[in-house]
Amino acid sequence: MSIKIYLQRLQKLIPHTWLEQIQDIHSSLLFRWIVRKGSQPIAFTQKSAMVFSPHQDDETFGCGGMIALKREHNIPVIVAFLTDGQGAGTSEVNTPDKIIQIRKQEAVKALEILGVKSSEIHFLEKPDGTLPYLDEREREQTIIQVAALLKQYQPEEVYVPHRKDCHRDHEATYQLVKAAIAQAGITVDLLQYPIWLFWRAPLFILLKLQDIAAAYYLSIASVQDKKTQAISSYCSQIESLPRGFIQRFSSSHEIFFKSDS
Numbered sequence: 001m002s003i004k005i006y007l008q009r010l011q012k013l014i015p016h017t018w019l020e021q022i023q024d025i026h027s028s029l030l031f032r033w034i035v036r037k038g039s040q041p042i043a044f045t046q047k048s049a050m051v052f053s054p055h056q057d058d059e060t061f062g063c064g065g066m067i068a069l070k071r072e073h074n075i076p077v078i079v080a081f082l083t084d085g086q087g088a089g090t091s092e093v094n095t096p097d098k099i100i101q102i103r104k105q106e107a108v109k110a111l112e113i114l115g116v117k118s119s120e121i122h123f124l125e126k127p128d129g130t131l132p133y134l135d136e137r138e139r140e141q142t143i144i145q146v147a148a149l150l151k152q153y154q155p156e157e158v159y160v161p162h163r164k165d166c167h168r169d170h171e172a173t174y175q176l177v178k179a180a181i182a183q184a185g186i187t188v189d190l191l192q193y194p195i196w197l198f199w200r201a202p203l204f205i206l207l208k209l210q211d212i213a214a215a216y217y218l219s220i221a222s223v224q225d226k227k228t229q230a231i232s233s234y235c236s237q238i239e240s241l242p243r244g245f246i247q248r249f250s251s252s253h254e255i256f257f258k259s260d261s
């Protein structure tokens with residue numbers, strides 16, 4: 001049995017509340033270490049951006065500060081959501097269609113706070129949780145849709161979840177967007193944002209150094225309030241997220257990993 005599988009099995013034996021506490025400590029230590037020692041500052045650029053988000057909230061958690069900073073300088077930012085967000089831990093009283101509507105409204109509200117108009121938001125509405133399991137035809141269709149958006153807006157920077165973000169939809173988003181960039185034949189700066197990476201990666205020792213190499217931090221202190229407000233728009237999500245998870249994203253820094261597009 002590999003150490004990774006062993007640790008994953010071990011995690012299942014730990015009481016849920018303990019596990020969340022361990023993950024909280026692990027996540028904040030790793031985040032602080034990366035900001036202080038394992039990364040370099042990234043210069044704020046005037047480059048237009050396109051953010052690909054698997055679910056309605058990842059864009060705000062991962063890139064909310066960057067989005068607000070760019071929009072304050074009137075730099076174009078387009079946001080595209082790949083899934084409909086239906087699988088989120090929302091109330092049982094809502095039907096799946098209602099959950100989809102709620103999450104859309106929350107996304108529009110959060111992004112309005114960050115300075116993105118509803119006309120600059122795209123919902124691709126793939127069923128939540130299915131991105132890694134799309135059949136060949138659906139996968140190709142999704143890549144064509146993403147490539148069409150890239151060709152339409154010609155962003156200079158593209159933001160995607162980290163390629164090893166410890167969540168299947170997130171890792172699949174990275175792969176789909178990467179394939180779409182190749183299909184669109186455009187050159188962009190590709191930046192990966194971590195959402196679950198620090199939280200779920202089973203302990204430091206299993207994070208390979210190359211997974212957290214090329215890390216950059218962006219100071220978002222001047223727009224921190226906007227980001228906090230935008231996060232609070234996601235009312236349907238807040239209660240279902242692990243303890244300490246939201247605090248991790250209330251920092252005055254955002255971390256990005258550069259990779260070749």
Ligand SMILES: [Zn+2]
Pocket residue numbers: 054055058167170195
């Ligand atoms: Zn997500």
